[in-house]
Amino acid sequence: MERLNKYLARAGVGSRRQADLLIEGGKVKVNGVRVTEMGIRINPEEDRVEVDGQPVDSPGEYEYLILHKPPGYLTTMRDPFQRPTVIDLLPKTETRLYPVGRLDLDTSGLLFFTNDGDLALALTHPRHLVEKVYRAKVSGIPATSDLEKLARGILLEDGPTAPAKIALDKVEKGNAIIVVTLREGRKRQVKRMLGAIGHPVLTLHREAMGPLTLGTLKPGAYRRPTEFELNELMKLKEEIKKPNRK
Ligand code: URA
Numbered sequence: 530m531e532r533l534n535k536y537l538a539r540a541g542v543g544s545r546r547q548a549d550l551l552i553e554g555g556k557v558k559v560n561g562v563r564v565t566e567m568g569i570r571i572n573p574e575e576d577r578v579e580v581d582g583q584p585v586d587s588p589g590e591y592e593y594l595i596l597h598k599p600p601g602y603l604t605t606m607r608d609p610f611q612r613p614t615v616i617d618l619l620p621k622t623e624t625r626l627y628p629v630g631r632l633d634l635d636t637s638g639l640l641f642f643t644n645d646g647d648l649a650l651a652l653t654h655p656r657h658l659v660e661k662v663y664r665a666k667v668s669g670i671p672a673t674s675d676l677e678k679l680a681r682g683i684l685l686e687d688g689p690t691a692p693a694k695i696a697l698d699k700v701e702k703g704n705a706i707i708v709v710t711l712r713e714g715r716k717r718q719v720k721r722m723l724g725a726i727g728h729p730v731l732t733l734h735r736e737a738m739g740p741l742t743l744g745t746l747k748p749g750a751y752r753r754p755t756e757f758e759l760n761e762l763m764k765l766k767e768e769i770k771k772p773n774r775k
Contacts, residue, residue, distance in 0.1 A: 532568065536571060537580070537585065542585060553565060553567070556580055559576050559578055591644060595752055598748075629738075637748060638663075645766075651769040656769070659712065659765065661714065661735060668704055670700055671707065676696075679693060690715075691712060704731060
């Protein structure tokens with residue numbers, strides 16, 4: 530048995546507090562019966578829950594994991610040469626999880642896994658709703674004018690890049706740390722952009738993707754999204770379903 534508000538939060542309907550408000554507002558039905566009583570418990574295996582007349586997806590259906598990928602791990606399910614892959618770092622779940630986007634072998638940072646196809650689509654959709662934040666250590670110190678060029682967009686061999694946020698964070702022993710925020714996700718994009726202005730990337734790390742951040746997660750460790758993060762992810766999933774969004 531599980532408290533209804535917790536079940537609703539796990540199902541991505543909102544935070545527990547928001548779930549309480551829905552219950553209080555008479556919007557939740559269990560097995561066809563409206564419940565407004567706080568603290569009610571349900572059997573997640575058997576009870577049918579609806580919000581505003583819509584059945585709630587069973588929270589057990591989807592898995593979500595955030596991994597801090599260390600350098601040296603391939604973002605692939607299996608490698609014919611038996612090299613380490615990110616799957617080696619994940620728990621053995623019953624459902625197969627897929628990485629949402631990729632990080633190069635030598636790139637570290639946030640990699641998100643799920644078996645929720647709609648969410649994976651929302652996070653990688655060409656409408657580019659989601660910002661990815663990278664921290665790149667580059668060789669030398671780029672001129673401000675070159676960083677501004679990158680921010681406006683430059684021509685790469687597979688076409689022009691969309692506007693991006695580019696900031697010089699600091700200089701360490703003659704090399705610069707540049708924070709690059711992209712909505713696109715082309716192959717080796719950050720390395721190619723910085724390489725194009727003559728400052729090859731020495732190390733690259735992804736700090737954030739949409740509402741997800743690494744926080745204090747150590748390299749090689751994983752965690753499940755918080756209730757707040759899950760809620761934000763579900764909003765993105767809904768957003769992508771709306772027609773005529775600019
Ligand atoms: N851009 C890159 O160049 N490499 C990555 O791994 C991710 C973004």
